[in-house]
Amino acid sequence: MNFYIVPKVRLLCISFFFAFISIILSQVLLAYEKDNIILSHCRKLNLEQIFSYNKLSDLPQSNQIMILDTMKLHQTCISYLPSEVQKDVLSINSTNYHYESVGHNIRIYADAFNSLESQRSHMQSRLLIYLMSFNVASLFVMAIFLHADSCEIEQE
Amino acid sequence: MRRRKLPSLRHKSVKRLVVFSLFITGLFGLNSYYYSLAENKLSMTIENIESFSALKSTIVIDKLTIFSQLATNVNTCTMEFPLECELYFTSLLQIRNRLMDYRTVLVDTFDLSTVDKLYSSTNEVTELIDLVASDAFNLSFDKAKSLNIATAKDYIYASAKQNVNIDQFSSLNEKLATSIDTLFEDIDKWISNQDSPITELSDQIYFFNNLYLVLIISETVLFLTVCFIDVLNNNLIARNAEVES
Numbered sequence: 001m002n003f004y005i006v007p008k009v010r011l012l013c014i015s016f017f018f019a020f021i022s023i024i025l026s027q028v029l030l031a032y033e034k035d036n037i038i039l040s041h042c043r044k045l046n047l048e049q050i051f052s053y054n055k056l057s058d059l060p061q062s063n064q065i066m067i068l069d070t071m072k073l074h075q076t077c078i079s080y081l082p083s084e085v086q087k088d089v090l091s092i093n094s095t096n097y098h099y100e101s102v103g104h105n106i107r108i109y110a111d112a113f114n115s116l117e118s119q120r121s122h123m124q125s126r127l128l129i130y131l132m133s134f135n136v137a138s139l140f141v142m143a144i145f146l147h148a149d150s151c152e153i154e155q156e
Numbered sequence: 157m158r159r160r161k162l163p164s165l166r167h168k169s170v171k172r173l174v175v176f177s178l179f180i181t182g183l184f185g186l187n188s189y190y191y192s193l194a195e196n197k198l199s200m201t202i203e204n205i206e207s208f209s210a211l212k213s214t215i216v217i218d219k220l221t222i223f224s225q226l227a228t229n230v231n232t233c234t235m236e237f238p239l240e241c242e243l244y245f246t247s248l249l250q251i252r253n254r255l256m257d258y259r260t261v262l263v264d265t266f267d268l269s270t271v272d273k274l275y276s277s278t279n280e281v282t283e284l285i286d287l288v289a290s291d292a293f294n295l296s297f298d299k300a301k302s303l304n305i306a307t308a309k310d311y312i313y314a315s316a317k318q319n320v321n322i323d324q325f326s327s328l329n330e331k332l333a334t335s336i337d338t339l340f341e342d343i344d345k346w347i348s349n350q351d352s353p354i355t356e357l358s359d360q361i362y363f364f365n366n367l368y369l370v371l372i373i374s375e376t377v378l379f380l381t382v383c384f385i386d387v388l389n390n391n392l393i394a395r396n397a398e399v400e401s
Contacts, residue, residue, distance in 0.1 A: 044206050
């Protein structure tokens with residue numbers, strides 16, 4: 001037995017399509033929230049390193065190294081940053097004095113996290129607007145479909 | 157006959173799809189519960205890592221600054237006891253306050269038992285500091301508080317008026333130095349005995365990501381199923397049936 005879709009259902013499919021995009025957008029927003037947990041942790045670790053680093057200036061160089069060696073951001077945090085940041089960090093490591101290079105690295109990471117957070121926050125607010133727009137569009141097309149449906153009921 | 161058969165075929169399909177959507181809803185519900193649990197667990201692990209990392213770096217810095225200053229300032233203090241002991245006393249106060257911070261962090265964040273050796277070591281150092289104040293400087297912290305002494309300078313002036321005991325000071329200071337060394341040994345042991353939460357973190361992130369994946373897939377599948385049921389229910393006509401009618 002063959003089935004065919006009645007013409008008015010095109011509107012319903014468009015409405016479903018918009019609703020589907022809304023669902024995808026909400027999932028993307030949830031993914032952002034999920035990553036925010038890790039990113040805020042990385043940001044805190046970076047801040048902690050800045051505080052520790054600021055305490056080091058009065059210490060002799062031999063003692064500084066003990067603390068400087070612990071000031072490494074773990075790989076999970078680095079993976080969120082653009083590859084250019086890691087290139088900058090590596091280029092500094094190869095040229096500068098240890099204390100200065102660690103300071104530079106921490107500042108580069110701090111800038112990178114700041115910029116990443118602001119980008120993500122901007123993106124999240126955009127996605128929220130898109131989510132609302134697609135929801136409204138879906139409801140609007142559904143309203144047109146319901147009108148067509150109503151006309152059909154009238155004809156019957 | 158044919159007309160009766162068509163709805164039954166559609167109905168069968170709808171019934172199957174509803175059972176499937178019920179299964180997906182159950183999966184989504186169960187998964188969202190585990191997702192929340194995993195999120196909380198991840199947040200706790202992250203807090204643990206942050207505290208552990210902060211404690212480790214603070215301890216190293218304190219060891220190189222406050223604690224080493226005590227050893228440096230003791231020579232000046234011994235030369236003209238107690239008038240030249242202002243810096244020594246400042247370090248003593250800083251260590252006392254820092255030890256209180258350590259105890260708070262260890263007990264509240266890392267659930268360290270109050271009968272643990274590390275906890276006893278911090279207490280021992282604090283008690284010795286109190287003894288240095290009460291026996292060597294002859295002015296206990298409680299007494300200094302009751303005299304409204306607010307600075308190290310005032311404390312040293314007030315102490316100079318008491319019968320201070322330099323021999324007692326030297327002996328107590330030696331004990332204090334030894335107990336500080338023991339405290340750092342205990343701290344190092346405790347840190348090395350702690351499981352690294354970073355390896356745990358990557359496992360938890362992996363698990364959390366998988367739960368998220370199941371969550372979004374189940375939601376999408378459920379949406380598509382319900383859409384399909386709607387189309388099948390209201391907007392699908394059997395070509396044969398239409399021809400017949």
